Amino acid sequence: MESKILKIESFSAGYGKLLILKNINLEIFKNKITAIMGPSGCGKTTLIRCINRMHELNKEAFHNGDILLDGESIFKMNPVLLRRKIGMVFQKPNPFPHLTIYDNVLAGYIINGIKLKREDRDRIVEETLRKVALWEEVKDKLHLRGTQISGGQQQRLCIARVLALNPEIILLDEPTSSLDPKSTVEIENLLEQLKNNVTIIIVTHNISQASRIADYVVFLYLGELIEYGKSEKIFTAPENPKTEEYLSGKFG
Amino acid sequence: MKIFKDIVFRIFVIIFSFFAIMPLIFIFIIILKNGIKSINLNFFISLPKPPGEIGGGILNAIVGTILLLIFASLITIPIGIFVGIFLYEFKNRKIGEICNILIDVLQGIPSIVIGIIVYLWVVKKMGHFSAIAGSIALSLIFLPIIIKSTKETFEMIPFSIIESSLSLGASYIRTVLKVMLPCSLNGILSGILVGLGRISGETAPLLFTAFGNPFLNFNINKPVSSLPHLIFTYTMSPYDDWHRQAWGCALVLIFLVFILNFISRIGLKKWKVKF
Numbered sequence: 001m002e003s004k005i006l007k008i009e010s011f012s013a014g015y016g017k018l019l020i021l022k023n024i025n026l027e028i029f030k031n032k033i034t035a036i037m038g039p040s041g042c043g044k045t046t047l048i049r050c051i052n053r054m055h056e057l058n059k060e061a062f063h064n065g066d067i068l069l070d071g072e073s074i075f076k077m078n079p080v081l082l083r084r085k086i087g088m089v090f091q092k093p094n095p096f097p098h099l100t101i102y103d104n105v106l107a108g109y110i111i112n113g114i115k116l117k118r119e120d121r122d123r124i125v126e127e128t129l130r131k132v133a134l135w136e137e138v139k140d141k142l143h144l145r146g147t148q149i150s151g152g153q154q155q156r157l158c159i160a161r162v163l164a165l166n167p168e169i170i171l172l173d174e175p176t177s178s179l180d181p182k183s184t185v186e187i188e189n190l191l192e193q194l195k196n197n198v199t200i201i202i203v204t205h206n207i208s209q210a211s212r213i214a215d216y217v218v219f220l221y222l223g224e225l226i227e228y229g230k231s232e233k234i235f236t237a238p239e240n241p242k243t244e245e246y247l248s249g250k251f252g
Numbered sequence: 253m254k255i256f257k258d259i260v261f262r263i264f265v266i267i268f269s270f271f272a273i274m275p276l277i278f279i280f281i282i283i284l285k286n287g288i289k290s291i292n293l294n295f296f297i298s299l300p301k302p303p304g305e306i307g308g309g310i311l312n313a314i315v316g317t318i319l320l321l322i323f324a325s326l327i328t329i330p331i332g333i334f335v336g337i338f339l340y341e342f343k344n345r346k347i348g349e350i351c352n353i354l355i356d357v358l359q360g361i362p363s364i365v366i367g368i369i370v371y372l373w374v375v376k377k378m379g380h381f382s383a384i385a386g387s388i389a390l391s392l393i394f395l396p397i398i399i400k401s402t403k404e405t406f407e408m409i410p411f412s413i414i415e416s417s418l419s420l421g422a423s424y425i426r427t428v429l430k431v432m433l434p435c436s437l438n439g440i441l442s443g444i445l446v447g448l449g450r451i452s453g454e455t456a457p458l459l460f461t462a463f464g465n466p467f468l469n470f471n472i473n474k475p476v477s478s479l480p481h482l483i484f485t486y487t488m489s490p491y492d493d494w495h496r497q498a499w500g501c502a503l504v505l506i507f508l509v510f511i512l513n514f515i516s517r518i519g520l521k522k523w524k525v526k527f
Contacts, residue, residue, distance in 0.1 A: 054419055084421035094412040097525045098434040108420040111430040147526060161420065 005030040005168065005199050006051065011065035013043075013050050015058060020046045022223045023065070028169075028216075033191060033200045035214035035231070037207065039251060042220040044203040048171040051201065052086040053079040069168070084108065087162030089172045093154035093179075095146030095161070101138050104146035104157055105129060108165040128164045132156040132190055152183025156190065163198070170194070172202040176209065188213050207247060211235050219243045280506070287503030290496045300466050306493050310501050312468050316383070316476030320462060321448055323387035323472060328394040329444060335395075336402025336440075337428060343407075359396035366392045367457035375461055383472040386462025390451045397450060401443020405436035410527050438523040445516035449509040455480040479505045 006028035014020040020043045028034050036044045049055040050063060053074060067074045074082055095104045105125045109116055116124070125142070129135040134156045138149065146157055155175055162170055172191075176184040191200055191213055204210050210217055210231070217234040219227045219242075227234060227243045238244045245251060294309055301308035339355075342348030370389040375381055409432055417427040433440075458464075463475035464485060479501055486498035 052419065054415070057415075057418065080421050080423050082421075083419055088416075088419040090412060090416060090419075092412060094410070094416045096413065096416070096431060096435075097527050098431070098437075107417075108422075111417055111420060111422040111426055113426060113430075145526075158416070161416075165420065 002029045002032070004028065005070060007068040007071075008047075008051075009066045009068065011050070011063065011067060013046055013055060013061070013063035015062075016060040020223050021050070024225050026218060026225060026228060028199065028201060030199050031195055031197070032215040033195050033202060033213050034216040034218060035210035036201065036203045036218045036220060037205075037210050037246070038220035038226075039246065040205075043223045044220055045173055047220070048088070048173060048201055048203055051169070051171055052083050052088055054083070054088065084112075084165050085167055086169045086171060087165060087167040089155070089158050089162060089170065089175050091174045091177055093151055093158055095154050095157050097145060097147045099146055100143050101146050101149065101157060102142040105160050105164050107161050124164055128160045131163055131194065132160045133186065134160060150183070152179050152186060155179060155183065155187060159187075159190065159194075163194070167198060169199045169201060172200065174203050174205055177205060184209070207249075219246065221246070283499065283502050283506055286496075286499035287501075290500030291503065295497075295500055299468055300497075303489070303491055303494070308497070310479070310482055310497065310504070312465060313477040313479045313482040313501065314504075315468060315470065316462065316465065316481075317452060317478040319383050319470070319472060319476055320386050320390055320458070320478055321452060323383065324390040324394050324451060325444070325448070327387060327391040328398055328447075332395050332398025333402050333433075333440065335399045336406065337432075339399065339403045340406040343403075355396045355399055358392065359400075361392075362456075363389075363393055363454055364456035364459075367460050370457065371460040381461060381463035381475040383462055383469075383474065383476040386458050386476065386478070387472070389457035389461045390454060393454060393457065394447045394451050397447035398440075398443055401446070402436070402440050405439025405443075406432060408439070408527075409435050413527070435525045435527075438520050438525065441523065442516035442520050445512045445520075449512040449516075452508055452512070453480050453505060455484050459484075479508070 004027045008024050008026040008028075011024045012019060012021050024047065036047060038044050046055060051067060051074070055061050055063065056079070069077075069082075069085070074086075095101075096107055099107060099110070102125055103110055105128050106116070106121060126135060129138065134153060137153060138144075141149075146154065149157065159170070159172075159175075176187050179187070188209065191202070194200065195215075202214070214231045217227075217229065217231045218225065219234065219238075219240075221242055227238060227240045229239075234243065235247065238247065294307065296309060296314065297311055298307075298309035299311050335351075335355075339348055339351055342351070366389050370385055370392070374385040374388055378385065413431060413435065414427060417431045418424070422430070458478055458481050462478060462481065464477045464481050465475045466477070469476050483498045483501050483505070486494040486501070489495075
């Protein structure tokens with residue numbers, strides 16, 4: 001039996017008067033890749049931004065219902081500590097422009113003022129960059145600024161920056177939508193390897209990407225959860241006609 | 253026809269740009285011509301001689317200007333950066349808008365008025381003229397420049413950078429200190445240098461605050477001279493030698509402003525963060 005790490009219970013959220021997510025119930029399995037799919041504006045990004053409480057940074061934001069991480073409500077935790085457990089990678093690669101590649105990997109420690117010994121730093125940087133398959137490419141230029149490498153490398157650096165904090169879950173918001181096909185494949189392969197140690201939730205627009213990497217698929221439509229299940233099942237025999245229409249490209 | 257119009261337009265643009273920089277070139281030539289005669293080592297390292305005696309230097313004014321700039325910076329830079337951050341934070345709220353307008357008004361107050369106000373507030377309370385009073389007067393002119401440059405550089409930071417810092421579990425204060433300030437270092441420093449250039453040439457607010465002093469003084473509790481103030485008093489005097497020295501002093505001052513601007517434009521490139 002696969003264990004569940006995250007439980008979303010009758011969860012609604014939105015901004016101001018606009019209700020974006022409507023009564024979502026969902027359980028995310030540990031060490032699996034869960035893809036969240038759906039047409040634009042269906043609430044995919046809002047959903048994952050709620051999971052690490054980035055949603056509430058907007059002053060108009062509101063939410064109802066609960067999200068439980070290992071059985072504990074995330075809304076009762078300190079958001080700052082929660083975000084170290086649930087890391088996030090954004091659509092556009094955004095390494096810190098004022099830090100070197102080396103310091104970008106350690107950014108979570110540096111910005112939070114966590115002091116590390118020299119050898120620990122070196123070890124974390126090398127280990128993490130190896131995990132994201134970037135070590136060989138950048139080991140001779142760790143002193144360069146984080147923005148001086150290619151877009152695909154920058155995105156892997158952003159994943160490294162999150163991994164360095166040893167999170168339980170990584171949220172990825174369309175991480176490959178601004179990358180070329182080669183970098184996209186590299187990131188997809190990387191996610192497949194990473195899932196042994198960490199749970200991955202990825203928002204994607206790209207149906208074939210979801211079918212390539214996801215173990216579970218969530219299909220959202222207009223803020224409602226239409227279908228959720230194992231990826232083989234959703235892609236071969238979806239229960240809901242809406243899912244089938246979306247997958248066959250009738251809308252989206 | 254279109255090409256013709258294009259050419260005419262270009263010619264006008266070139267002519268007018270030429271007119272715009274001509275005054276600067278003339279000013280520079282005149283000051284260089286008149287000022288270079290009085291420039292020698294003695295000019296920088298000796299004090300003024302009594303009226304009628306030939307020679308002497310402007311050491312008192314150089315020391316005075318340095319004292320005034322240092323103390324004005326100590327007062328203004330921390331306050332200015334904090335207010336800049338505050339305005340960036342509250343830019344969409346009423347209080348932020350009101351503060352913005354107030355700072356624009358502060359920037360628009362004539363410097364002589366600032367001099368009078370500081371005379372009332374500081375000089376009268378302390379009972380004597382002093383470098384402190386002069387620094388406070390200069391600070392009031394310096395402050396809006398730093399506030400605006402801080403706010404403007406903060407506004408240039410993409411939100412995605414701030415967001416990614418928060419998503420790594422950083423508190424807001426740490427994000428300001430460790431991400432936003434380092435990213436805007438270049439802009440803030442160049443604001444400081446441009447501001448220093450601006451206040452180093454201010455005379456009016458110093459007339460009734462720093463007052464001027466023909467002797468060498470390092471005590472900030474006593475009156476000091478300054479480069480623009482020395483130019484003012486020497487030009488008003490009937491002595492030819494003092495007039496010559498005023499030209500020399502003007503050359504030194506222009507050179508100082510030039511250096512400050514040059515550093516802020518070119519020297520700070522290394523610190524620039526590209527997003």
